[in-house]
Amino acid sequence: MSDRADLLQGTLDLLILKTLVLGPLHGWGISKRLRQLSDDVLDVGQGSLYPALYRLEERGWVSAEWGTSPEGRRAKFYTLTRQGKKQLLAEQSQWRLFATAVEQVLRAT
């Protein structure tokens, strides 16, 4: 379990930030959205989702608020902050650079 969390560490922050671009979500919502967007390929180990959320909150990239969920339950909603948007852009371009580089290496024979 912990091994997977470690592997995802670098990209997990990026993915969480991305899911929040369309609007506030609660924890389960984020994991559901990730699965949907990736056709169930990316299944975030939930054990690492909440620590990541806390970390992002502490860094000021997301803000959290208690509210009522569409299911009518009290839930903590996470919203992307201005700082978080900037961070998302930075991480996106960095990821693309990285992905392109990796792809290029793999394509070479």
Place this chain on the structure above:
Amino acid sequence: MGRALECVQRLARRARALTRARTLDAELDAEVRLHIDLETDDLVRTRGLSPEEARRRALVAFGGVERYKEAQRDARGVRWIEELAQDLRYAVRGLLRSPAFSLSAVLVLGLGIGATTAVFSAVHAVLLAPFPYPRADRIVRIYQQDGPTNRWGLSVVDFRAIEAQQRSFSAVGVLKWSDVPASVGGRTEQRRVVWATSGIFRALAVHPAYGRAPTPDDDRPGAPRVVVASDAFAVRAFGSAASAVGKTVAIDGLSHTIVGVLAPEVRRLAGVRGDLWPAFQLPTPTRRGPFGHVVIARLADGVTLDAAAADLAGISERLFPEWASSYQNARARFTPVPLRETIVVNARKALGLFGVAVSLVLLVAVANVSHLVLVRVMGRSREVALRTVLGATRARLARMWITESVVLAAAGGAAGLLVGALGLRVLVAVNANLARIDEARLDTTAVLFAAGVSLVVAVIMGAYPAALLLRRDLGTALRSGDRSVAGARRVQSLRGVLLVAELALTVPLLAATGLLLNSIVRLERVDPGFPPEHLLALHVALPAAQYADDSSIATLWTRALPRIREVHGIVHAGLGTAMPPDDPWDENNFDLIDYPVPSGGTQPVSPWPLVTSEYFAALGVPLLAGRLFGPADTVGAPPEVVVSRSWVRHYLPDGRAVGRQLIAGGCTSCPPTTIVGVVGDVKYRGLAESGDAVYEPLSQGWSRDVNLFLRTTGSSAEVGARVRAVLQSLEPGASLDGPVLVSDRLAESVARPRAWTALLASFAGAALVLAAIGIFGTLSDVVSARRREIGVRMALGATPRAIVSAVVGQGMRYALAGAVLGLAAAAAGARWMGSVLFEVSPGDPLTLAAVTVLLLAVAGIACWLPARRAATVDPADAIRVE
């Protein structure tokens, strides 16, 4: 700037997180519950699973809830503080829940840590604490030395030569001490008086708190007599230290002016305790001796100890020919020895013994408590298993145990401070003769020491169970809550190791106690040389001013003795300077004319008491050959001595003593001394020593300071009071001390070794009890765990006897292993005991055998109790239980 702000914000967040920990945890719970509920609903909807199955999958997908929570707290960055507090609370609660375990562990640790702390405080005060003198490492004491270990004090001649010729010291001083009468305003008391030249104060760099130190002018013969008083004396005699300066005190009948008072904490100078410190006005010597003065010097800047030694050796060589007529030891050299070393050497042995003993007790205590802790770990394996299932990590569990050990050790350390305070008092009382031991306190250093010991103990105790949890195989055994898994057997074997260690550590303690006991029994059986019953001794000191010459002293005693003999109940009254069994008063060197020591060799030395003829009758010492002193032995008559039987045996191969001659005190210009008689042995150097003695008649050299020995028939108290009255009427200025029963003196002389032994015996007893409890506990557990197996065996026809012998056999295997290892350890340390034993070899087979038997017997009882319980197991019951 921005970074600093960020940092502050983060800290603030963490502080908030800490204070709001409970709220945050609750929020976390809510979030987690929501997540699992939503996931469950989702699974039901999308996959058509039953709600139960959906929930189970959601939980599995989420992972360990506990672990997740901890990871979350990790992210908060305050986890360790929260957990520390939580662990502490948990540990305290856990310990309170099993008060029997906690109380016994704290008591055992308190005993071990307390004893160690007490000995450490004494060692610290005596051996380690710096001397209260500036640059104390530059202070030396000068001895005469003619072999690697044989050294003695200096004489006035020696000191004068060193003072005049030395080029190595910035200051040199000499001192000597004696207990003499001192009177203030008509009240006379015996006081420890130390005559010291001004050089002593300069060498030590000590200044009185009030007034001044003596100056070189005060040291000159004929100068007005001045004295520096101790604070205690000044306060007692004059009410306060400040008011004492300028007052007068009569020391030995001579009036002295107090010029200074020492600070209250200065109770000794250069290790010598004193009430009064008069300026030492050196007499003009007529011969090289007598020796026995203490010379203290401070090395000048840049001079090494070796350079000073070479300088002093040169002085010894130049001085020797000048006084060859009265001193023949050409090999003796003046040798500087650092002051610290002179004090440390004596103390090392006494404190070393206690140090080793308490360390052993501490080790046994730690082994014992580790054992208890281990049993506790085993007993709580189900709890551990439960927590593991809930997701607590192994590291976290391990830390829990360590925290519990720390709490336990801290409580033990606190108890240890109480034990230490008591123990230190006992230790100081037993070793009152050690310099500086009266300064031992349970101070900050001691508290830090106790804390350090507790911490080490905590780590030792907690480390094993913690390691156990961290190691996968053993951890599995524990965490699965199953006692019969192979891993648990390893724990069992560790208990065996601890048991053997406890037993093995106990053996040297028991052996040392046995040897000392044996030694004391022999010491108490030693014949002091006379029947001590109905024998009184009264110490009489006459003031020097009125009794300056021999004839005045002789006159007083010629008048006093007949009147004392008239007192009802007195059979004999004799005078002697020495006090059996351990005060020879003076020792002197001698050279037999028929068996001379080769030129330049070291002459033998013997106790040399001055006595009247009736001394022998009063003590009841038989005359074996020749005669006692006649009335002709007065000052100026040819010198005569009476010697003891062992002296004859030591120095005269043919055993014929009467009529032979010797040269006393190395005085070749004096007329030779004739041996006129041989008497029975009396111990003067301690009961453990030989009965050598050379008696000189008091009439040939009166001393102002003598013991009056009274052989009585009736009640000693009445007789003593009457004799005191007689003496007081004849000489009101005399200082009288006693009378004491000589039998009490004898008992007192073995009181210290007795107290030592008692202390050691209590250590050994404590260790033995702990070891026995260890065996008992282990076997009881084994019996409980194997109840079923025992039941099966009995059902198959094993007799109770076979069961008992199986259980006892298992326990005794530990005991035997412990005994063998312990005996090996005792044998290794035995050589070291030799110097404190009397007529017992350190490897005394009888003592070691007795110790082994005792250990095995106690172990046997500790094994038998659980074994008997095993034998009463009802097979049917036992099998049904599981």
